[in-house]
Amino acid sequence: MRQFKKGSLEMILLCLIAQGETYGYELLTRLNSGGASVLGYAREGTVYPILYRLQDAGLIRCRMAPSAANGGAKKYYALTERGRETLGELIAFWRAYARCVEDFIGEVPGEETAAWKSSI
Amino acid sequence: MEEQYIKAVERALALPRRKRREVLDDLREIFASAREHGEPEAAVLERLGPPEDFASGVEEQLGVDRSRLFRRRLVLAGAAAALAAAAWGLLAWIGARRLPEGVIGQADAMTAIQVRGGLDPAWILAGLGTAAILAAAWLTVRAVRRR
Numbered sequence: 372m373r374q375f376k377k378g379s380l381e382m383i384l385l386c387l388i389a390q391g392e393t394y395g396y397e398l399l400t401r402l403n404s405g406g407a408s409v410l411g412y413a414r415e416g417t418v419y420p421i422l423y424r425l426q427d428a429g430l431i432r433c434r435m436a437p438s439a440a441n442g443g444a445k446k447y448y449a450l451t452e453r454g455r456e457t458l459g460e461l462i463a464f465w466r467a468y469a470r471c472v473e474d475f476i477g478e479v480p481g482e483e484t485a486a487w488k489s490s491i
Numbered sequence: 492m493e494e495q496y497i498k499a500v501e502r503a504l505a506l507p508r509r510k511r512r513e514v515l516d517d518l519r520e521i522f523a524s525a526r527e528h529g530e531p532e533a534a535v536l537e538r539l540g541p542p543e544d545f546a547s548g549v550e551e552q553l554g555v556d557r558s559r560l561f562r563r564r565l566v567l568a569g570a571a572a573a574l575a576a577a578a579w580g581l582l583a584w585i586g587a588r589r590l591p592e593g594v595i596g597q598a599d600a601m602t603a604i605q606v607r608g609g610l611d612p613a614w615i616l617a618g619l620g621t622a623a624i625l626a627a628a629w630l631t632v633r634a635v636r637r638r
Contacts, residue, residue, distance in 0.1 A: 395517065396524035414538050415521050416545045420552035423514070427553065443523050446516075 376410050381421055382465065383410070385450065385458045388431055392449045395419065422448065430454035492532060493522045499542035505550060505560050514549055564634035571627035578620030582613060 387393065387401055395415070402413040425431045431448050438445040450458065476482050497518050504511050525535045539545055550557070 416540050416548050419517060420548045423549060424552040445520060
């Protein structure tokens, strides 16, 4: 279950960054307000390493901007063109994957697709 | 506590210098952002977890191979030691060939000619040799500590 969540976190982060330039703390807050109950409470120790890897893979880029509040600088993340393409592929795969798993679940006696859907 | 935490991550992190610097800067931003949102430092520290875990999480995602890094550092230390040996060896060889003081042109008798000035290459070699030994020692200690 944990590995499963970790795998999807990468895609969720890309989704959040795709909505517009954002910074670390905001990503964490949005993750926790949106999916903490299912995904578990997001921590910097999980999110930042993934951001480093996405950056290394050329899917996101970052720029430093001065931060008025803390006197230092904030790192803002944005998707690269490659990141946008990859996210499109991931979303297409995710949908096909979910449909496929859903079909299998529907074949389990007593488990109906509708019931599974309503529980999500 | 913030600086202590960042220092502990720095010690634990086996990454190239530039990448390490980036991770540490991000940690500073994490603390600063939390302050900005009125979150107490204790809450951030609890969420971050042990510094060693934070460091290993970063390494894991970036595919850091610690044993390879250790071997590379040892090779570097070995190269410095070899350089030291070469410098001191050359120095010994020059020393053995050196003419007695005051002799010019291998004359038997003393001459009044004195050669002065210029930096003695022997000193440069000795300096190089010493620096290389120190570098080898430092690299070995660092490699073992970061293993």
